[in-house]
Amino acid sequence: MPLGKYRFITMLSLLGLLFASFIAPAQAEGKVFAEKKIVLQISDRDPFKQKLVLNVANNLLKHYGTDQVDIEIVAFGPGLRLLFKDNSNSKRIDSLVNNGIRFSACSNTIKAMTKMLGQPPELNTNAVKVSAGVVRILELKEQGYELIKP
Amino acid sequence: MPLGKYRFITMLSLLGLLFASFIAPAQAEGKVFAEKKIVLQISDRDPFKQKLVLNVANNLLKHYGTDQVDIEIVAFGPGLRLLFKDNSNSKRIDSLVNNGIRFSACSNTIKAMTKMLGQPPELNTNAVKVSAGVVRILELKEQGYELIKP
Amino acid sequence: MPLGKYRFITMLSLLGLLFASFIAPAQAEGKVFAEKKIVLQISDRDPFKQKLVLNVANNLLKHYGTDQVDIEIVAFGPGLRLLFKDNSNSKRIDSLVNNGIRFSACSNTIKAMTKMLGQPPELNTNAVKVSAGVVRILELKEQGYELIKP
Numbered sequence: 001m002p003l004g005k006y007r008f009i010t011m012l013s014l015l016g017l018l019f020a021s022f023i024a025p026a027q028a029e030g031k032v033f034a035e036k037k038i039v040l041q042i043s044d045r046d047p048f049k050q051k052l053v054l055n056v057a058n059n060l061l062k063h064y065g066t067d068q069v070d071i072e073i074v075a076f077g078p079g080l081r082l083l084f085k086d087n088s089n090s091k092r093i094d095s096l097v098n099n100g101i102r103f104s105a106c107s108n109t110i111k112a113m114t115k116m117l118g119q120p121p122e123l124n125t126n127a128v129k130v131s132a133g134v135v136r137i138l139e140l141k142e143q144g145y146e147l148i149k150p
Numbered sequence: 151m152p153l154g155k156y157r158f159i160t161m162l163s164l165l166g167l168l169f170a171s172f173i174a175p176a177q178a179e180g181k182v183f184a185e186k187k188i189v190l191q192i193s194d195r196d197p198f199k200q201k202l203v204l205n206v207a208n209n210l211l212k213h214y215g216t217d218q219v220d221i222e223i224v225a226f227g228p229g230l231r232l233l234f235k236d237n238s239n240s241k242r243i244d245s246l247v248n249n250g251i252r253f254s255a256c257s258n259t260i261k262a263m264t265k266m267l268g269q270p271p272e273l274n275t276n277a278v279k280v281s282a283g284v285v286r287i288l289e290l291k292e293q294g295y296e297l298i299k300p
Numbered sequence: 301m302p303l304g305k306y307r308f309i310t311m312l313s314l315l316g317l318l319f320a321s322f323i324a325p326a327q328a329e330g331k332v333f334a335e336k337k338i339v340l341q342i343s344d345r346d347p348f349k350q351k352l353v354l355n356v357a358n359n360l361l362k363h364y365g366t367d368q369v370d371i372e373i374v375a376f377g378p379g380l381r382l383l384f385k386d387n388s389n390s391k392r393i394d395s396l397v398n399n400g401i402r403f404s405a406c407s408n409t410i411k412a413m414t415k416m417l418g419q420p421p422e423l424n425t426n427a428v429k430v431s432a433g434v435v436r437i438l439e440l441k442e443q444g445y446e447l448i449k450p
Binding site for chain 3: 043045076077078108112131132134135137138141147149
């Protein structure tokens with residue numbers, strides 16, 4: 001029965017797709033059903049920019065709704081200071097993390113700062129190290145994230 | 151007459167398209183026939199950045215021609231100061247508005263500054279309020295605008 | 301022999317394509333086989349930003365490999381200072397140029413600075429003048445370059 005054979009193959013394919021769709025969430029790094037994907041860049045020295053990037057993240061959550069927007073904040077260069085353990089905004093960072101926002105710290109910057117300080121800077125426990133901040137941003141853009149630098 | 155019927159439906163569709171094309175200009179917010187659509191972001195504290203964003207807008211007008219480029223300048227965070235009534239660049243803003251450039255002011259920033267100042271900041275009469283500067287930028291990007299932050 | 305005729309036309313077309321592919325490298329401005337094309341913008345006054353944009357360029361070379369990434373650094377506004385002959389980073393610029401990175405200087409900014417200084421600023425010999433920095437950036441984006449402003 002050739003028809004039955006095709007049906008079997010079709011069913012196998014559908015099962016495969018189904019299986020893939022169950023696996024996908026584990027591979028994806030952000031909110032799977034978010035309609036908007038945004039990467040915010042912080043690389044400035046001006047401490048006010050740290051506040052601004054958090055304000056922007058907050059406004060995005062308010063506008064789109066927490067489940068509808070997937071936000072990653074990538075810090076590199078002098079902007080890494082936002083992710084220092086003793087940064088004055090760390091409570092706001094915690095609250096944004098609770099709303100699903102991710103914070104990425106540039107390993108190249110960490111290495112450079114370690115040389116300068118004589119020891120590695122203590123980072124916010126919510127910060128996730130990425131190889132290079134700019135490379136992370138390019139990866140996210142490829143995945144359809146919009147880049148905003150507040 | 152099936153042919154006549156199809157012709158009738160085709161004509162109706164064409165009329166619909168024609169109608170839509172007349173309506174479109176009213177819905178569009180910018181220069182309809184511009185070949186380039188650009189959104190300029192101003193969110194810095196440095197007053198020199200205010201001059202720079204206006205210089206860039208001017209250079210774009212000169213390069214592409216006033217009718218060929220559609221420019222919106224979105225101000226938020228400390229960059230909103232560009233759109234204060236008493237800003238030193240207000241005459242240049244007027245002249246750019248006469249060339250079809252639009253200026254958008256972030257309502258979230260206005261709210262925050264109102265709290266700080268005890269009263270709402272007086273804005274340039276050319277400024278058009280938008281809900282959030284960053285959301286406006288994302289909307290424009292979706293409509294095909296290129297984002298430049300001078 | 302119609303078949304022969306078609307074969308002849310096909311061969312001519314293939315020759316044309318072949319010829320075009322040999323010409324292409326001469327017209328292209330960057331690394332032809334690079335998988336990544338990135339334009340870095342420098343338009344800030346803060347001298348640290350000059351270091352940062354060179355660090356970012358260096359990190360990109362290290363991450364993707366010199367032959368796999370095509371980088372152009374476009375300087376305009378106060379950022380043009382990076383391309384002044386006596387800029388403290390000029391040795392690093394030379395080394396980046398040796399790795400295929402291009403440096404573009406905004407002619408509009410040069411004109412404005414010439415007025416201010418009473419004479420044209422002396423530029424790094426590696427700097428290539430472009431009409432307007434922002435127009436150059438838009439051209440590169442159209443060619444598939446990703447814009448990053450460190």
